[in-house]
Amino acid sequence: MASVTITNVWKYYGKTVAVKDLNITCNDGEFVSVLGPSGCGKSSTLRMLAGLEHISAGDIHFGDTRVNDLEPKDRDIAMVFENYALYPHKTVYENMANPLRLRGESEDLIKKRIAFAAEMLEIEHLLQRKPMELSGGQKQRTAIGRAIVREPKLFLFDEPIAHLDAKLRARMRGELKLMQRRLGTTMIYVTHDQLEAMSMADRIAVMHNGVLQQFGTPQDIYNHPVNEWVAGFVGEPPMNFIDCDIVDEGGKLHAVHSSFKVALTEGHAKLLNGALRDKSVRMGIRPDQISISVGSGSGVDGRIKLTEPLGGDTLVNVDLKGADQVLVKTNPDFSGAMDQACTLTFDTSRWHFFSKETGVAYF
Amino acid sequence: MVSTGSGNAVSTAHDGERYVEGARVIEHMPASLNAVPPSRYYLWLMAPALIVLAAISIYPFFWLIWMSLQNVGAGPEVEFVGLKNFIKLWSDDKFWMGWILLFKYSFFCMFFEITIGVFLAVVLNGHRFENILITIFLMPMMMAPAIAGLVWYYLFNSTFGWYHWLFQSLGILGETSIIGSTETAMAGIVMVDIWQWTPLITLITLAGMKRVPRDQLEANMVDGASAIRNFIAITLPNIYPFLLIAIMLRFMDNFRFIDVIMRLTGGGPAEVTKVLPVYLFDVSFVYFKLGRGSAIALTLLIVTIIFGKLLVKVFESPASKRIDQGN
Numbered sequence: 001m002a003s004v005t006i007t008n009v010w011k012y013y014g015k016t017v018a019v020k021d022l023n024i025t026c027n028d029g030e031f032v033s034v035l036g037p038s039g040c041g042k043s044s045t046l047r048m049l050a051g052l053e054h055i056s057a058g059d060i061h062f063g064d065t066r067v068n069d070l071e072p073k074d075r076d077i078a079m080v081f082e083n084y085a086l087y088p089h090k091t092v093y094e095n096m097a098n099p100l101r102l103r104g105e106s107e108d109l110i111k112k113r114i115a116f117a118a119e120m121l122e123i124e125h126l127l128q129r130k131p132m133e134l135s136g137g138q139k140q141r142t143a144i145g146r147a148i149v150r151e152p153k154l155f156l157f158d159e160p161i162a163h164l165d166a167k168l169r170a171r172m173r174g175e176l177k178l179m180q181r182r183l184g185t186t187m188i189y190v191t192h193d194q195l196e197a198m199s200m201a202d203r204i205a206v207m208h209n210g211v212l213q214q215f216g217t218p219q220d221i222y223n224h225p226v227n228e229w230v231a232g233f234v235g236e237p238p239m240n241f242i243d244c245d246i247v248d249e250g251g252k253l254h255a256v257h258s259s260f261k262v263a264l265t266e267g268h269a270k271l272l273n274g275a276l277r278d279k280s281v282r283m284g285i286r287p288d289q290i291s292i293s294v295g296s297g298s299g300v301d302g303r304i305k306l307t308e309p310l311g312g313d314t315l316v317n318v319d320l321k322g323a324d325q326v327l328v329k330t331n332p333d334f335s336g337a338m339d340q341a342c343t344l345t346f347d348t349s350r351w352h353f354f355s356k357e358t359g360v361a362y363f
Numbered sequence: 364m365v366s367t368g369s370g371n372a373v374s375t376a377h378d379g380e381r382y383v384e385g386a387r388v389i390e391h392m393p394a395s396l397n398a399v400p401p402s403r404y405y406l407w408l409m410a411p412a413l414i415v416l417a418a419i420s421i422y423p424f425f426w427l428i429w430m431s432l433q434n435v436g437a438g439p440e441v442e443f444v445g446l447k448n449f450i451k452l453w454s455d456d457k458f459w460m461g462w463i464l465l466f467k468y469s470f471f472c473m474f475f476e477i478t479i480g481v482f483l484a485v486v487l488n489g490h491r492f493e494n495i496l497i498t499i500f501l502m503p504m505m506m507a508p509a510i511a512g513l514v515w516y517y518l519f520n521s522t523f524g525w526y527h528w529l530f531q532s533l534g535i536l537g538e539t540s541i542i543g544s545t546e547t548a549m550a551g552i553v554m555v556d557i558w559q560w561t562p563l564i565t566l567i568t569l570a571g572m573k574r575v576p577r578d579q580l581e582a583n584m585v586d587g588a589s590a591i592r593n594f595i596a597i598t599l600p601n602i603y604p605f606l607l608i609a610i611m612l613r614f615m616d617n618f619r620f621i622d623v624i625m626r627l628t629g630g631g632p633a634e635v636t637k638v639l640p641v642y643l644f645d646v647s648f649v650y651f652k653l654g655r656g657s658a659i660a661l662t663l664l665i666v667t668i669i670f671g672k673l674l675v676k677v678f679e680s681p682a683s684k685r686i687d688q689g690n
Binding site for chain 1: 578579581582583584585586587588589592596597600
């Protein structure tokens with residue numbers, strides 16, 4: 001077990017910068033997910049942790065040990081690769097035994113550890129098979145088993161379930177989380193799937209263009225995104241963004257758009273500093289924070305463009321006046337038809353305002 | 364035709380279709396299968412190639428068998444002798460010596476070529492100047508073997524040969540040229556073969572190394588393997604089929620390419636480099652005993668085929684198919 005400290009780490013490939021001045025501290029036994037789109041530097045970060053890439057600048061510590069110059073074999077880590085990376089000519093048992101064999105452990109211990117891991121992963125009946133005889137999910141379990149038997153200080157998972165089908169992925173999410181809790185080993189889990197990160201991690205590090213955007217609990221990142229990019233990346237369906245003006249009317253601040261004028265709560269008004277009045281901002285609101293009713297009423301006027309019933313929910317695309325469009329998530333018995341007029345109500349306690357220039361959140 | 368879906372768990376007799384737990388069960392076969400094009404069609408397409416092959420390869424092969432049963436000289440008279448040519452070979456010391464020398468020659472060539480070739484491939488793989496260096500290394504291979512023989516003949520020359528001077532300065536050689544001494548002549552011809560054909564092994568191995576899965580190498584590194592163990596555990600099994608191809612090519616070449624040996628030593632001195640193909644050349648085209656030459660050629664051919672088959676068998680064994688079992 002160990003904590004992981006990443007201090008001012010940079011990664012250059014030639015002149016391309018993959019990771020810029022990264023600082024992450026991960027506590028002992030914590031499940032940290034590194035989330036971001038492809039090319040955001042998350043895999044480079046993981047590979048630097050594993051010792052598979054040179055650290056261009058900065059330091060990485062496991063506990064109190066600086067690991068920059070340690071070979072992967074000396075870092076006491078276990079990694080699960082995106083493509084499983086099983087040894088095709090070895091059986092499942094031999095694949096799992098490999099890390100222990102390389103460390104010269106006794107056959108008794110190897111047997112015991114594999115029995116434990118195989119039971120936990122429910123692959124006991126596959127131990128004598130070769131990887132080519134396994135399904136994707138079974139390969140993945142084998143790869144995870146190979147990581148578990150080591151009982152390492154740190155688990156590194158590189159999009160381990162990205163190639164499984166949706167149903168299996170949902171199941172593996174739960175299983176991986178349970179497994180990590182049971183073993184209590186520090187885990188760094190790289191993914192581009194925000195659902196995986198949200199559902200499994202204790203804390204999420206959101207990365208974009210090599211820069212750490214936000215590091216916090218899933219609730220924190222969902223409810224208090226630090227900038228427009230994080231707000232847009234996390235959450236499914238994504239957050240709606242509408243440009244509007246802040247206008248002071250009778251001592252109260254209002255968000256004004258060609259199709260609505262909504263008052264800000266007192267608390268939010270305080271957070272927007274005075275200099276912002278009469279300025280344009282970007283408002284962000286999640287689809288489930290808007291309620292919709294058919295027909296015109298007191299609220300935000302709109303026109304239904306399209307409805308997408310998903311079974312459990314219904315998504316409604318609504319045209320506002322001007323060029324803006326919002327997506328609303330509502331209950332399945334919503335009965336609006338295309339081109340019908342509708343009224344929206346924003347949950348003003350949970351919306352977000354971002355600077356139009358920098359994208360930084362005011363609240 | 365399709366179940367209405369709403370609570371239709373019980374099987375419906377509609378059109379004789381059966382449902383098990385809501386899923387349709389199909390028990391009938393398709394009405395007819397689509398026709399497969401007749402193989403005759405492909406035979407016609409291949410006919411021209413087959414005819415050419417028969418003319419240049421199959422006909423001479425049977426002619427060789429026929430000749431090996433005759434006493435054929437330079438003149439027109441031909442006499443059927445049955446298996447006499449083969450029986451005579453049995454007591455022919457030069458024939459057996461030819462085999463021993465051929466195996467010795469092939470073994471040394473192959474051993475050094477593969478060791479050096481694989482080493483070079485490992486060094487070159489992923490090197491910044493890989494493309495330029497491999498092009499330079501490949502140059503000896505592009506040279507006609509007869510020309511290579513001539514070049515090395517001069518390099519080995521005891522009067523003005525640069526290599527001879529080098530070896531002499533190092534105290535390895537005396538006055539006699541490397542190919543002039545019975546002790547070192549074999550080493551001389553092996554050296555030329557290594558010089559010319561190691562690049563081929565490097566090239567083939569490099570191609571194999573491009574297919575070594577990087578994630579397996581990395582997984583093994585994280586598992587705790589050192590660079591050498593990683594090479595043995597992951598790289599070697601993956602380049603093994605490529606090495607077999609290289610061995611097969613080189614082994615067959617060694618059994619038939621005698622250009623360099625003819626140019627350098629002609630089988631001498633004192634016949635220490637008279638490998639079987641050189642002896643075959645002597646019998647057939649120096650003494651013009653074509654019947655006997657054919658018999659030697661036939662034994663050489665049969666052994667080559669047997670070895671080739673063995674190698675193919677190893678090649679087809681499950682162990683060598685590792686690269687195809689990728690995840």
